[in-house]
Amino acid sequence: MILLYAFIVGGIICMIGQLLIDIFKLQPIHITVLFVFSGAVLNIGGIYDKLIDFAGAGASLPISSFGHSLAHSALEKADEVGYAGIASGMFDTTANGITAAIVFAFFVAVIFRPRG
Amino acid sequence: MRVGKQSLIFDNVYIQKSSVIVGPREFAGPLGGLFDFHYDNLNCGEKSWEQAEMAMYKKAINTCLNKNDKEIKDIDCVISGDLNNQIIIGNYVMRDYDVPYLGVFNACSSSVEGLIVGGNIIEAKNGKDIIVSISSHYATAERQYRSPTEYGGQKPETATSTVSSAVATLISDKPSEIKITKATVGRVIDAKLTDALDMGRLMAPAAFHTIKQHFIDFNVDEDDYDLIITGDLSHYGTELLINIFKEYEIDISKKHMDGGLLIYDRDNQDVFAGGSGCGCLPSVVYTYVEKQMLENNLKKVLVVGTGALLNPIIIAQKETIPAIAHAVVLERV
Amino acid sequence: MNNRIAKVIEETAPKRKVGKNAFQAFLIGGLFCFFAQLIIEILLMLNLEKELAGNVGIAIMVFLGALLTGLGVYDRIGQYAGAGTIVPITGFANSMASSALESKSEGLVLGILANMFKLAGSVIAAGVVSAFIVSSLIYLFRGIF
Numbered sequence: 001m002i003l004l005y006a007f008i009v010g011g012i013i014c015m016i017g018q019l020l021i022d023i024f025k026l027q028p029i030h031i032t033v034l035f036v037f038s039g040a041v042l043n044i045g046g047i048y049d050k051l052i053d054f055a056g057a058g059a060s061l062p063i064s065s066f067g068h069s070l071a072h073s074a075l076e077k078a079d080e081v082g083y084a085g086i087a088s089g090m091f092d093t094t095a096n097g098i099t100a101a102i103v104f105a106f107f108v109a110v111i112f113r114p115r116g
Numbered sequence: 117m118r119v120g121k122q123s124l125i126f127d128n129v130y131i132q133k134s135s136v137i138v139g140p141r142e143f144a145g146p147l148g149g150l151f152d153f154h155y156d157n158l159n160c161g162e163k164s165w166e167q168a169e170m171a172m173y174k175k176a177i178n179t180c181l182n183k184n185d186k187e188i189k190d191i192d193c194v195i196s197g198d199l200n201n202q203i204i205i206g207n208y209v210m211r212d213y214d215v216p217y218l219g220v221f222n223a224c225s226s227s228v229e230g231l232i233v234g235g236n237i238i239e240a241k242n243g244k245d246i247i248v249s250i251s252s253h254y255a256t257a258e259r260q261y262r263s264p265t266e267y268g269g270q271k272p273e274t275a276t277s278t279v280s281s282a283v284a285t286l287i288s289d290k291p292s293e294i295k296i297t298k299a300t301v302g303r304v305i306d307a308k309l310t311d312a313l314d315m316g317r318l319m320a321p322a323a324f325h326t327i328k329q330h331f332i333d334f335n336v337d338e339d340d341y342d343l344i345i346t347g348d349l350s351h352y353g354t355e356l357l358i359n360i361f362k363e364y365e366i367d368i369s370k371k372h373m374d375g376g377l378l379i380y381d382r383d384n385q386d387v388f389a390g391g392s393g394c395g396c397l398p399s400v401v402y403t404y405v406e407k408q409m410l411e412n413n414l415k416k417v418l419v420v421g422t423g424a425l426l427n428p429i430i431i432a433q434k435e436t437i438p439a440i441a442h443a444v445v446l447e448r449v
Numbered sequence: 450m451n452n453r454i455a456k457v458i459e460e461t462a463p464k465r466k467v468g469k470n471a472f473q474a475f476l477i478g479g480l481f482c483f484f485a486q487l488i489i490e491i492l493l494m495l496n497l498e499k500e501l502a503g504n505v506g507i508a509i510m511v512f513l514g515a516l517l518t519g520l521g522v523y524d525r526i527g528q529y530a531g532a533g534t535i536v537p538i539t540g541f542a543n544s545m546a547s548s549a550l551e552s553k554s555e556g557l558v559l560g561i562l563a564n565m566f567k568l569a570g571s572v573i574a575a576g577v578v579s580a581f582i583v584s585s586l587i588y589l590f591r592g593i594f
Contacts, residue, residue: 006486007479010537014478015471017532021270022465025311028269028535029568033575035536040579044587057485060503061510061537062478063572070580071587078588086584090577098573100508101542102565104515109549109561112519116158116165116255116265164554264551266518267568268527268534268543270470274463307458314463321454352463363457 002056009051009058032063039067043075069093120333122301122326129235129296131446132286134402135179137172139254139280141387142399145380150403151281152179158255158280166200169253172282173198174209177249180284188213191286192243195219195234197226198251199278199394200260205251223423224319224348225302226250227283227398228442232299234287235444244289251282252393261312261428274314276350277387279379281395285402291449294409298445300330304425306438312424312431316353316376316389319422322439323349324360327368327420330443338368342414345405346441347397347421350376350390375400397421401446409448417446470531477526477533485510485537507538514539518546544568 017031039062042048048068051059059065070090077089091098117125135152143154153175155161160168177194181187194213196206197220210217222229230248237243257278258265287296305322323346331337338344349357354374361368375397376390401419408414426437488509492502514537517523523543527534534540545565552564566573 003483003486003490007483010482011475011479011533014530014533014536015475017478017536018471018474019467021532022467022470028532028540029571031532031535032540032572036572036576037579040576040583043583055482057489057506058479058482060507061482061485061539063536063538063541066538066541066572067576067579070576071584074580074584075587078584083585083588086581086588090580090584094576096504097507097511097538097541100511101515101538101545101569104512104542105545105549105565106561108515108519108546109553109565110557112521112550113159114165114255114265114547114550114553115521116258166554259551263568264547266521266524266543266547266550268518268523268530268540268547270528270531270535272465307454309458317458317463321451321458324454356458356461359461360454360457363453 005055006058009055010061013058013062013064035062035064036067039064040071043068043071066094066097122303122329123333124232124236124299124301126235126239126296126299128289129238129287130290130292131294131296132288132290132292133180133183134283134285134398134406135176135183136399136402137176137179137282138399139172141254141385142279142281142379145385147379147400147404150407151399165253165255165259166204169198169200169205169251169256169282170209172253172280173205173249173251176251176282176284177209177213177247180247180249180286184286186245186286188215191215191245191247193218193234193237194247194249195230196249197221197230197394199223199257206249222440222442223425224252224392224394224396225421225423225440225442226394228419228421228444231287231296231444232301232442235296235299238287238289246287247284248287249282249284250394250398252278252395253280254278257393261426271388272313273388274311274316274352275388276315276348276376276390276392277380278393279391279396279399281399283395283398283402285398293448294406295447295449296444297447298334300326300333300443302326302441302443304438304440306436308436310431310436312426312437314352315392315424316348316350317356318437319424319439319441320349320353320356320360322441323357323420323422326441326443327418330418338366338371341371341416341418343405344368344372344418344420345397345401346372346374348376348390348392349374349422350392351382352389378404394423405446409446412448415448419444419446473529474531474533477530478536481510481533481537481539510537510539511542514542515546518543519550541569541572
C-alpha cells in the first residue's frame with residue numbers, strides 16, 4: 001500500500017507546485033524555495049514525520065523533505081547537546097543527499113557534453 | 117534625408133549578395149534549401165557554444181566576401197551585432213580581419229539597426245561597401261538569458277526558440293536589383309510586460325508603434341506594401357500585433373508575415389511559439405523575401421526588426437521588459 | 450503605454466493549460482516517488498536497516514537525476530512534467546548537473562566547480578535559514594513549556 005500512497009502523495013505535492021507555477025506565474029526557483037521552507041515549518045507537531053510514515057518516498061523524495069531533514073536533525077542535536085547543536089547537527093541527515101548530488105553532478109559534468 | 121519624426125530616405129543604398137549560415141534545426145525547417153551552408157550539430161565542431169557561434173559568424177563573413185567577389189580590403193566597414201554580453205561574437209571574429217568595425221546592439225532588431233547605420237554611412241558618402249553581419253545561437257542565448265540547456269524546467273507555449281544562424285550582407289552604392297529606400301528608427305516602447313518567456317507579445321507594441329510612425333512619416337498605409345514582415349513576434353506576438361492594429365481599424369493580416377513563423381515548421385518542430393533571435397529576421401529576408409522580390413512576386417517590402425531589451429539582473433529587480441522595432445523599406449528596382 | 454493597447458494586451462493574454470499541466474506534473478512526480486519507494490522496498494528486503502535504506506534510496510534517485518541530465522533526457526521529461534521534475538530531489542540533482550555541465554567549456558575550476566550551485570544554492574540557503582528559524586523556535590518553545 002505504501003507504494004500507492006507514495007505515488008499519490010508525491011504526485012499531489014508536485015501538482016501543487018505546478019498549479020502555483022501556472023496560476024501565479026512563479027518560476028521553478030520560487031517553488032523549490034517555498035517547498036523547502038514548508039518542509040521545515042511542517043516539523044512543528046511532527047507533521048512531516050507522520051507524512052513520511054504514511055507515504056514513504058511520496059514525502060521523502062520531494063524537495064520539501066530537505067527542509068524537514070535540516071530542521072529535524074538540527075533539533076535532534078540540540079536536544080542532545082544544547083542550542084549550539086542546531087548548527088552542528090543541521091546537515092546530519094541531508095549530508096547523504098548533498099554529497100551524492102555534488103559527486104554525481106561533478107562526474108556527469110566531466111564525462112558528458114551539453115547537447116542544447 | 118530626414119523625414120517626419122523618426123524616418124529617413126536613402127537614395128544610394130543597395131543590397132548586394134548575402135550569406136546565410138544556419139544550424140541543424142533551421143536547415144530542417146521550411147526554408148532549408150535556401151541557405152548557403154548549414155552545420156549538422158549545434159556545436160559546429162567547436163569546444164563551446166560561444167566558439168560555435170563564432171564559427172558560424174566567420175563562415176558568414178567569408179561566404180559573403182566570396183559571393184560578392186571581394187576581399188576584406190575592399191570593405192569600408194563591418195557593422196556587427198549578436199545577443200551575447202558585450203556582443204563578443206563579432207568582436208572576437210573580426211580581430212582577424214583588417215577592417216573598420218562598429219558593433220551595434222538592439223537585441224533582435226540589430227539586423228535592421230545595422231542596415232540603418234550602414235545606410236547612413238553610404239548615403240553620406242563616407243563608405244561605399246559595408247558588410248552588416250548578425251548572428252544568434254540557441255545555446256548561447258539560453259545560457260545568457262535563461263537556464264542551462266539540460267535543465268528540466270518547463271517552457272510555456274508562448275516561449276520562442278532562438279534561431280542559430282549567422283548572416284552577412286553587403287550593402288553598397290552600386291545599383292542592384294534590391295534597393296533600401298527608406299528607414300524608420302524606432303523608439304523604446306515599454307508595454308509594462310514582465311514575462312521573459314513570452315517575448316513575442318512584449319515586442320508587438322513596439323512593432324505596432326514603429327509601423328504606425330512609418331505610415332505617418334511617409335503618409336502611406338498598408339496598401340502601399342506587398343509585404344510587411346516582422347522579425348520574431350512568432351505566433352502569439354503576431355496575433356497581438358494584428359489585434360492592436362484592429363483596435364485602430366487597420367487590417368494588416370493579409371500583408372503581414374513573421375520571420376519566426378517562416379523559419380520553422382511549428383507543427384513538426386519543437387519550437388513552441390516560433391523562432392526568435394537576431395539571426396531570425398535576416399535569415400528569412402535574404403533568402404525567402406529576396407527570392408520573392410527577384411522573381412517579381414514582391415515589389416515593395418517593409419522589413420521590421422523587433423527586439424526585446426532585457427537582461428536577467430534587471431528582471432530580478434522587478435523591472436518590466438521594454439522593446440524596440442526598427443524598419444527599412446526594400447524595393448525591387 | 451497607450452491605454453487602448455494595454456487593453457488589447459490584457460484581453461488577448463494566452464491562457465496556460467492549467468489542468469493538463471497539473472495532471473502531467475502529478476503523473477510524473479508520482480511515478481518518481483513510486484519508483485523511489487520501490488527501490489527502498491527492495492533495499493529493505495535485502496535486510497538494510499530502515500534509515501540506511503532511505504539514504505541509499507535517495508542517493509540512487511540523485512544518481513539517476515544526474516545521469517538523465519548528462520544523457521540529455523531529463524530536460525525532455527521536464528518539458529512534459531513541469532513541477533513533476535522540479536519538485537523531486539532528482540530535480541535538485543538536475544539543477545546541479547545541468548549548471549556544471551553547461552559551464553564545462555570554462556574548465557574544471559572556473560566552469561564545473563564554480564557553477565555547480567548556481568541554481569541549487571537557493572534551495573540550500575533557503576532550507577538552512579528556514580530550518581534554523583523553525584528549529585530555534587521549537588527549541589525555545591520546548592524550553593519554556
